Amino acid sequence: MKADRAPLPTPGDVLRRMREGELTLLPIAAALVVIWIGFGLANPTFWSSENLVNLSLQSVSTGVIALGVVIVLLVGQIDLSVGSVSGVAAAVVAAGAVNGGWPLWVGVLVAIAVGVVVGLVLGIAVTRLGLPSFVLTLAALLVLAGVQVRILEPAGSVNIPFDSWLVKFCQAWFLPTWFAWSVVVVVVVGFAATRWSDRRRRRAADLPYASTATTALHVGTLAAVLCTVVAVLGGARGVGYSVVLFVVLVAVADVLLRRTRWGRAVHAIGGNRRAAVLAGLPVRRTVVSAFVACSALAALGGVLAAGRLAAANQETGGGDIFLTAIAAAVIGGTSLFGGRGRAWSALLGVLVIQSISNGLTLLDLDTATRSIVTGAVLALAITIDTVVRGRRPE
Amino acid sequence: MTSPVLELSRVSKSFGAARALIDVDLAVHPREVVAVVGDNGAGKSTLAGVLAGVYPPDAGEMRVDGEPVRFADPGAARARGIATVFQELALCDNLDVVENLFLGHEPVRGALLDEIAMERRAWELLDQLGASVPSVRVPVAALTGGQRRTVAIARGLLGDPRVVVLDEPTASLGIRQTAELLNLVERLRERGHSVVFVSHATSDVQAVADRIVVLRLGRVNGEFEADAATSEDLLAAMTGARPVRRGGGR
Numbered sequence A: 001m002k003a004d005r006a007p008l009p010t011p012g013d014v015l016r017r018m019r020e021g022e023l024t025l026l027p028i029a030a031a032l033v034v035i036w037i038g039f040g041l042a043n044p045t046f047w048s049s050e051n052l053v054n055l056s057l058q059s060v061s062t063g064v065i066a067l068g069v070v071i072v073l074l075v076g077q078i079d080l081s082v083g084s085v086s087g088v089a090a091a092v093v094a095a096g097a098v099n100g101g102w103p104l105w106v107g108v109l110v111a112i113a114v115g116v117v118v119g120l121v122l123g124i125a126v127t128r129l130g131l132p133s134f135v136l137t138l139a140a141l142l143v144l145a146g147v148q149v150r151i152l153e154p155a156g157s158v159n160i161p162f163d164s165w166l167v168k169f170c171q172a173w174f175l176p177t178w179f180a181w182s183v184v185v186v187v188v189v190g191f192a193a194t195r196w197s198d199r200r201r202r203r204a205a206d207l208p209y210a211s212t213a214t215t216a217l218h219v220g221t222l223a224a225v226l227c228t229v230v231a232v233l234g235g236a237r238g239v240g241y242s243v244v245l246f247v248v249l250v251a252v253a254d255v256l257l258r259r260t261r262w263g264r265a266v267h268a269i270g271g272n273r274r275a276a277v278l279a280g281l282p283v284r285r286t287v288v289s290a291f292v293a294c295s296a297l298a299a300l301g302g303v304l305a306a307g308r309l310a311a312a313n314q315e316t317g318g319g320d321i322f323l324t325a326i327a328a329a330v331i332g333g334t335s336l337f338g339g340r341g342r343a344w345s346a347l348l349g350v351l352v353i354q355s356i357s358n359g360l361t362l363l364d365l366d367t368a369t370r371s372i373v374t375g376a377v378l379a380l381a382i383t384i385d386t387v388v389r390g391r392r393p394e
Numbered sequence B: 001m002t003s004p005v006l007e008l009s010r011v012s013k014s015f016g017a018a019r020a021l022i023d024v025d026l027a028v029h030p031r032e033v034v035a036v037v038g039d040n041g042a043g044k045s046t047l048a049g050v051l052a053g054v055y056p057p058d059a060g061e062m063r064v065d066g067e068p069v070r071f072a073d074p075g076a077a078r079a080r081g082i083a084t085v086f087q088e089l090a091l092c093d094n095l096d097v098v099e100n101l102f103l104g105h106e107p108v109r110g111a112l113l114d115e116i117a118m119e120r121r122a123w124e125l126l127d128q129l130g131a132s133v134p135s136v137r138v139p140v141a142a143l144t145g146g147q148r149r150t151v152a153i154a155r156g157l158l159g160d161p162r163v164v165v166l167d168e169p170t171a172s173l174g175i176r177q178t179a180e181l182l183n184l185v186e187r188l189r190e191r192g193h194s195v196v197f198v199s200h201a202t203s204d205v206q207a208v209a210d211r212i213v214v215l216r217l218g219r220v221n222g223e224f225e226a227d228a229a230t231s232e233d234l235l236a237a238m239t240g241a242r243p244v245r246r247g248g249g250r
């Protein structure tokens, strides 16, 4: 009976699996489509390729930071210092290259190393001293914001030359059309092949396996999404290098989180720390690694922000960036209570937030309205997280 | 009689001022079901924790196959063939059955987890235990108390341990599930495992145990051959009405 082919999922199935915590991405993907249709109807400029290219480039820096936040939330902690870390990283790159005369790549490596060190310190303080991450990372936020100002002294802002590779990477370099399409083909074929071989192995092992129709549905969906993205963005400048970097980082993080022992440990610790200890998992090491990954990604996000602005100033990474990144992770379906969420929620969450911001700007609405709407969406997301999916804090 | 697989001698453990275990002796022989009974707070879970490597004892010695051991963490106890199913089960509600079963011991294929091997093994194991789990891919949060317990026990059996420690395994079970669990304990013995069965329900214990050790306020307050012990004897030893020592002459 076990080896019966699973038929195509019925709507009831889909709803049940959503509640049980699978398919966490479906509601948010649906919400994104609704938002896009709404803004597009309100102002057709929203749908223009040029605007969507901008939207994609705007999303990268915050998205990379949000990806780190997803990892820390999964392990059952929080990191409020990600904005400041990104600000320090941006300052290090800019000040190092312009004032210090370092080659740009050295500045980038130093900035990411700073992130790694911050993550190590936070992780060790949380695991060895048992400090609550909420307050500890709040302290780190303040300290690093001060450090950032010091690095940028006396001018308070440093411009990065427009012809540097970092600025070009974030603003000017796009995949050639033929290359983008080749990537789509390779990815779709690769995905289909993996699915197919997985299905064959499951069948050989006498385990339930996805029906041909379901497999085709998944492959078809992926192909449709990728083709739409490449076609639409290709209508203007195309798919930016930094956008590719972001998507690749999310995909790699997704595999690490779902398919490796480290990722399994991350989920287990976030779900039930005591159970993880009793199962003999390396709890401390895993929590530290999550903080390191988060801060390193935040630093990379800061570097990308500097590249996109062609400058680093006291506002880089400041203000509500850390809140936006955390909101993106949660809106994307990652639970604040630990142990539940997907790497892809960083991508979807940041797209929702940036789409709202971008759409409201096109409608000539001010920052106040954007803040109110984004806040309302966040409230909605956390309500879904807590009530509809039955995820309550223990 | 064979020599014990696992032996504690004069083991003590305190939590601050609370003396949870005082000079406890315990021997577990191959293919033997040893029951540990006692009232609430008698130190049963602490004893299970010592066997599991969760609490290092303050004093006394623990021996596996006659060789002194000191477990630094639960992984070490498991590596020496002692698997513990904790009173609170210690499952991760957010993970599914397979993920919980293999937590910390996942087989890998290259760098990635071998989900297929895990899923197969999970079905085998659950079938052996006669478990009725709807799917091995549902989060354990969606299972009933009995199913969760079976999953926790199955996890204990994964590394083919020599001694299985069950802390209050019948606590949240109904009548039929309790009978199934007692059956399962019999099967564990038949398959060659030794079992330490911790409980405060004397009737459950009398049904399966070979030997019964009574804890009271952290001390061993009586040891009985199961066939020779009456419920009155056990109750008396548990409540301290009178200290008894009978049988125990292995």
Ligand SMILES: Nc1ncnc2c1ncn2[C@@H]1O[C@H](COP(=O)(O)OP(=O)(O)OP(=O)(O)O)[C@@H](O)[C@H]1O
Binding pocket: B015, B018, B019, B020, B038, B039, B040, B041, B042, B043, B044, B045, B046, B047, B087, B200
């Ligand atoms: N982690 C701990 N910290 C402090 N005291 C503890 C701890 N664990 C147990 N104790 C104390 O040790 C004593 C024995 O507790 P234990 O949990 O071993 O009893 P038990 O026999 O398992 O009881 P129950 O039937 O309620 O499960 C109790 O007085 C308890 O308060």
Ligand SMILES: [Mg+2]
Binding pocket: B044, B045, B046, B087, B168
């Ligand atoms: Mg107990």
